[in-house]
Amino acid sequence: MKNVLVIYYSQSGQLEEIARNIAKPILNSEAINVTFHEIQLQKPFPFPWDKSSFFDAFPESFLQIPTALKPVPEEILNAKFDLILFHYQVWYLSPSIPVNSFLKSDDAKKILNNTPVVTISGSRNMWIMAQEKIKTLLKEANAQLVGNIALVDRVGNLISVITIVEWMFSGVKKKYLGILPLPGVSDKDIQESDKFGNVIVSALNEGKLEDLQPKLLAIDAVKISPYLVTVDKTANKIFNKWSNLIYKHQKNRKQLLKVFNVYLFLAIWLISPIVYILHLITYPFKLKTIKKETQYYQGV
Numbered sequence: 430m431k432n433v434l435v436i437y438y439s440q441s442g443q444l445e446e447i448a449r450n451i452a453k454p455i456l457n458s459e460a461i462n463v464t465f466h467e468i469q470l471q472k473p474f475p476f477p478w479d480k481s482s483f484f485d486a487f488p489e490s491f492l493q494i495p496t497a498l499k500p501v502p503e504e505i506l507n508a509k510f511d512l513i514l515f516h517y518q519v520w521y522l523s524p525s526i527p528v529n530s531f532l533k534s535d536d537a538k539k540i541l542n543n544t545p546v547v548t549i550s551g552s553r554n555m556w557i558m559a560q561e562k563i564k565t566l567l568k569e570a571n572a573q574l575v576g577n578i579a580l581v582d583r584v585g586n587l588i589s590v591i592t593i594v595e596w597m598f599s600g601v602k603k604k605y606l607g608i609l610p611l612p613g614v615s616d617k618d619i620q621e622s623d624k625f626g627n628v629i630v631s632a633l634n635e636g637k638l639e640d641l642q643p644k645l646l647a648i649d650a651v652k653i654s655p656y657l658v659t660v661d662k663t664a665n666k667i668f669n670k671w672s673n674l675i676y677k678h679q680k681n682r683k684q685l686l687k688v689f690n691v692y693l694f695l696a697i698w699l700i701s702p703i704v705y706i707l708h709l710i711t712y713p714f715k716l717k718t719i720k721k722e723t724q725y726y727q728g729v
C-alpha cells in the first residue's frame with residue numbers, strides 16, 4: 430500500500446477543487462491510500478477581500494514572513510508518505526502567506542523530509558518566480574521536487590487583472606459587467622485536471638517518479654509565456670524595494686500602502702504595455718535565451 434498526502438490552501442475553493450480533481454484517479458487506485466490536509470491559519474485572511482486588507486497582505490507576502498497556523502493532525506505528522514501533492518496559490522509574486530508559513534513550519538519540515546513532492550499552482554498567470562521561491566523552501570525542508578503543474582487564467586494578462594480583482598473583492602466567480610470572461614482557472618481546465626492524476630498514479634505505481642515531469646509536460650502541465658517571465662522578474666526587483674520600504678516604516682505603513690496601490694495601478698496599466706511592446710521588438714534577438722529559459726522553467 431502506498432501513501433499519498435494532498436496538501437492545499439484555498440480561499441475561494443478553486444484550488445481545493447483542483448486538488449480533488451487531480452486526486453480522483455489516485456483515490457480510485459486500490460493500492461494507494463490518500464490523505465487530505467488543508468492548511469489553516471490561526472487568524473484567517475478575509476474572503477472576499479476588502480481593499481485595505483488586500484494591499485496590507487503585500488509586504489509580508491513578498492518578504493515571505495510567516496504567520497501562525499493551526500497544528501497539523503498527529504496522524505499526518507507521524508506518517509511516512511510516498512508522495513506529496515502540494516497545491517499553492519501566488520500572492521504578490523510569492524507563495525501565499527498561508528503556504529509560505531506552512532513550508533517554513535517545523536510540522537512541514539517533518540512531513541516533507543526526504544519525500545517526493547509534486548507542486549500544483551492555481552494562480553492568475555504570474556507564478557514563475559513564486560515557483561523558484563517554492564523550490565528553495567522545498568530544498569530547505571529536504572524534499573525532492575519531482576513534478577510541477579501550473580494552472581492559470583488563460584485570458585489576456587490585463588483582462589485577468591480586472592476579472593480576478595473583481596472576483597477577489599466580491600467573492601463570486603461571475604462574468605464581470607456581463608461581458609468579461611469568467612475569472613480564474615477555466616472550469617474546463619479544472620474538470621480535466623484529473624488527467625494529471627492518471628499520469629501521477631502510473632509513475633507512482635511503476636516507481637518512476639524521477640521521470641514524471643516530461644510526462645506531465647506532454648499533457649500541457651506547464652505553459653511558459655516569455656513575456657510574463659520578463660514582467661515577473663522585473664516586478665520582483667521593484668516589489669523588493671517597495672516591500673522593504675513599507676516593512677521598515679511601520680509607522681507610515683497605511684500611507685505607504687496607499688502610494689504602493691497607486692504605483693501598482695500605473696505599473697499594470699502604463700508600464701506593462703510598454704514592457705510588452707519592448708518585448709515584441711527585442712523578441713527576435715532573444716530567441717536563444719528564451720528557449721533556454723523556457724526549458725528551465727518547464728522543468729523541476
Ligand SMILES: Cc1cc2nc3c(=O)[nH]c(=O)nc-3n(C[C@H](O)[C@H](O)[C@H](O)COP(=O)(O)O)c2cc1C
Binds near residue numbers: 521522552555
Ligand atoms: C493578495 C493576492 C495577491 C495575488 N497575487 C497574485 C500574483 O502575484 N500572481 C498571480 O498569478 N496570481 C495572484 N493572485 C491570484 C491567486 O494566485 C489565486 O489565483 C486566487 O487567489 C484564487 O486562489 P484560491 O484558491 O485561494 O481562491 C493573488 C491573489 C490575492 C488574493
